[in-house]
Amino acid sequence: MYRTLLVDFDGTLTPSLTLWLQAFQYALDKLGRTVPEDTIIKRFYYRPYEETAAEFDLGSGKVFEGHVMDGLTITLAKAELFPGALDMLEAARELRMAVALVTSSPRPQVMSGLRNMGIEDAFDVIVSGDDVRHFKPHPEPVFKALHLLERGPDECLFVGDYTTDVLAGHAAGVHTALHLPAEHEPFYDFEMLRATRPTFTFTHYAELIAFMRRTNMLEPTLIGA
Known part of the structure; x- marks a missing residue:
């Protein structure tokens, strides 16, 4: 039975990987540089800004990061939830x-x-990333959330879309659910993601909701009864 639900943001609640791509392109434009889209996808995601700036001769990593954040603020104005994501959050509340x-x-x-x-x-x-010293896959963000919620790891499910989420969950001793929507195929190697051995893998949120209800032994017809 799960008493706690932890959820990642980018790529999990919202299909934001393309929004990050646009933010990287915005930053490159500000720096007067052009990098092919497929190279951005392969080399810009999940890396320290200093490393990316050094590899692509972009100058200061801090300046590059600032431009990316400015671009992300613009692009996230277009963010939408994945279909079923709100239903999943509501189901978690119904499951207490x-x-x-x-x-x-x-x-x-x-x-x-x-x-x-x-x-x-x-x-x-x-x-958020501003609240911890170590990012995922380090377990610190998971431990911090559990501490603030005053919950333990044994009855916790962590939902994410990337290796960092699953590995952070493993390190913290929580169960994990891996989101593999079709929109992510241009960005991720799905077999590599599955190799992290999450507790549950799903494509659509209806599958995750059914898993949560099944695990908590509560049929949909009994919700709210």
Whole structure:
């Protein structure tokens, strides 16, 4: 039985990988540089800004990061929830689960995206990249969320879309659910993601909702009874 639900933001609640791509392109344009889209997908995601700036001769990593954040603020204004994501959050409430958002993205951009999607009040706790010293796959963000919720790891499910989420979950001793929507195929190697051995893998949120209800031994007809 799960009493706690932790949810990643980018690529999990919202199909934002293309929005990050646009933010990287915005930053490159500000720096007067052009990098092929497929190279951005392969070399820009999930890397320290200093490393990316050094590899592509972009100057200061801090300046590059600032441009990316400016671009992300613009692109996240277009963020939308994955179909069924709101139903999943509502199902968690019906199942009396504590709910936290756990993301490595900066808090200002995340909060802007949540407000634009109308779900800024959907979480008991929000742990952003600004709130921890170590990003996922380090377990610190997961442990911090559990600490703030006053919950243990044994009855917790962490939902994410990338290796960093699953590995952070493993390191923290929580169960994991891996989101593999078709929109992510240009960005990720799905076999590599499955190799991280999540507790559950799903394509559509209806599958995750059914898993949560089944695990908590509560039939849909009994919700709210």
